[in-house]
Amino acid sequence: MPTTSSLQIGADDLAFPRLNALSYWLYLFSGILVGVSFFQGSTFAGGWTMYAPLNTPAYIPGEGLGATSVVLALIMFTAAVTMGSVNFLTTMYRMRAEGLRMRDIPIFSLSINLTVWMMLFAFAALLAALMILASDHVIGTTYFQFANDGSTLGTSAENPGASLLWAHLFWFFGHPEVYIVFFPALGAMAEIFQTFTGRRLVGRKWFIISMVLVAIQSFIVWMHHMFLTGINLPIKTIFMATTIGISLPFDLMVFSLIYTMAKGRVRFKTPFLFSLGALLLFILGGITGVFLGAIVLDYQFRGTYWVVAHFHYVMFGGATALIGGLYYWYPKMTGKMYDEFLGKVHFATFFVGFNLLYFPMFIAWETPRRVFEYPADLQIWHNLSTVGGFILGASMLVMFYNLFVSIWRGEDAGESPWKYASTAEWAVGSPPKLENFPGLPSYASGSLEFLDDEEVAERTGKPPGAGVAADGGTASDGGTARNIRAVTAPATPTAAAHETGGEGHASHASFWPFLVSLGGFIAFLGLSGVRTGSPVYVGMAAVGGLATVGSLVGMTRESFHAPEMAIAERWPFEGVEKMKLGMWTFLASDVVLFGGFIGSYAFVRVAYGWSDWHHDLIPAEHVTMPGLINTYLLLTSSFLVVLAMVAAKREWRGATTASLAGTFALGVGFLVNKGIEWNHLFHIHSEMFPNGWTLSTNIGSSTFYLTTGLHGAHVVVGLVICGYMTIRAWNGAYQGDDKPIEYFGLYWHFVDIVWLFLFPLFYIL
Amino acid sequence: MDWKGYTLIYVVLFVFATIQAVVEFVGLVDSAYWLAFGIIMVLSVVKAVGVAAYYQHLISEPRSVTYMILGGTLGAIALTGAAAYSIV
16 A cells, blocks of 8 residues: 555655554554464454443453453554554655645545545544553453443443443444545556546546545444444434435446446456456445445344345455456566466456355345354355355465466566556556655656756755755755755665665664564553463563663664655645654544543443532542642643743753753643542542542543543653653754754643643533 | 743633633532533633644644644544434
8 A cells, every 4th residue: 555655646655664664563563462362361252343341351251361462452553553644644745746736646546545534533533442441451440341240340330321432432433444444445446447448537526526525424424333222313313314425425436437437448457357346346235235324224134144245245345446456556566467367267256256155145134144043945045155155265266376376477567567557656667666766756747757866956956965854854844835855865776875774765674663563562461461460461561661662762762864855746734844744643643532532531421411420420539629730730831842942943052951841840740740639539538439539430430540541641751752852952952943842842732732621521520 | 923922822821721710619610510611611622722823833834734633623523422412
């Protein structure tokens, strides 16, 4: 995904290469942690939806440590996804070839762009859900647990919103996820249709508008997964309307693809056959999905093979397009052509097998899901499905053979084996070189050109090799439509440049992302068992935590260099330098994370009874003053950060250092005040709360400690950064350059803003 | 913005936070809960906008940055609002 999109938009790399490495290693270690969970007694066995309360330790047989590991692994995975999302979006908005407007980028890259936007927000909601669940597992909060007896961690808390809370959080992520999975396939399908019909997508503008609409609408349809829960009829009706509404832009896209075929001259190569097949499957999957979007029909169809068939026609239909994409880009990836005859054999057997497997399920729709028994008269359809399954599986062997053997025996593909392919990846060799392009890509003349070193130097007014902007984005952009930064990479990077990470394609070799992820893996594995008190688990948590922090410090101190393109198209974020845009994008995701936490609090409070909450669950000792003091402390600390910026700009070293040190001190004061308050609440002895008010006392205490605790964790992270910057300022850094302080300030002020809502919600109302 | 502007914003934020606490200290939360709720939450929103606009300098960034943050905020509000409404 990043490789193809980078090539298509004319970027030689991602905006943050080291962050990309960190995403990858976290992703890998999250998978390893899931693997390890199988050896901890038993792994998570609550299904892929992880419904509450069966996802909590009290309802998991045995110690449930493997289940906890899976939850923590998913947090790791989600963190990797969020880093990737920030990286891809920053790349797409800061590193497009000159002249390449957003509306003009290839349709596949546009689909990736929208996918990543959905990922940024949807996975943040999942992260909130998983962090809360992990908290229930590890430190004993009671968000997702009903009252129960004899449990390891459960309490007698009354929490009527527990189960539905999980369903809301999960499906707020889960439905956009459907499109996150499908959109890349849709983009590949459209790209392949264009190439093999030799025609631009008919109604391309409307196709794009439709994709944007679906991406937005995907966030307002989640409750159609909850029609059989206790949510009220008005909200079901609204979500039925939004669900059926989302099929409309899809209709438009389908018609666009059909008309593109009608207007063009189709060449039935393997990639096209798979894309056409995907379209047909998707049409059938989409139509049968509309049935499920209607409340009354959903009552009948849910939990049956109708859902199984619909789901596979849509999602496996998407996978069909991606197989087409694999054939399409295989020559680019390997430099070799696959065998066309075998490709067509693969498609024929695949398509027959697919429909023989899944179509009978529509006919035998009365078969219940996940139940072994079904009416005897449906057996013939199940038999057909079984045969179809074997054919489908066998067809994939043809592909694996074809693609594997073609690496050695295939004909050379050259730059482009496809006659009408028009996107940038086909203008370079196969496989592309590490630096992607033989110069700086530009569409300014109307077609793709590569600017050499001298041309770039002439345009930027700087001599070749005059230096590049650092990864930290210490140089400011001009704020014009086509920002011209210091100087670009040379047109033909040399081997020496690669090795030194100099002015050419920066070296990405860094151990730190690996070590950070390894430390995180050990820490999470340890956390999965700390509730047992086992010294091994506690030790792993401590060692892993220290290793992670140490590696992060090492990563910060490592000299790393990722040049920005000297000339690029950057709408709509002109003037927002790379690092700042990355920070803002991360904060947008963090808004949803905190939104998930605050929304969870609001939801369980509404479920409990908004007004009764305060009287029943909150002790009289929980007063406003500690919150007010902390508000003053944070507001003052934010004020000092902006003063530090002013001082740095005016090159007042002492004032810069003092302001940052003041921010640090106030942040520490915030945590100390919170510590005193928490300690007091933990140990109160009142009639209502004779054993103190702890995390597990009730849902009120759980929401208070966890939400303000997450905020406190953000303060701790900010303090680590602030402490580091204070020392640097003392040593003379930032004078005349307030950008690093501004980037830190963006984060710190955000933490301040969150508190501005936590204070009234948890201390006054 | 110079230090004087930042100071003015700080004073306003400080005063608004104090007003929020005063709303509780005078007993409005007990006597007219939803009025107090409205006052306090509006003040929080104003403070948040103030910090974002002037301390995070959103006011001088391209509007697209604001829209991006608003997108996340709207998502969170949609989740909270619709979920809460679903069980009312």
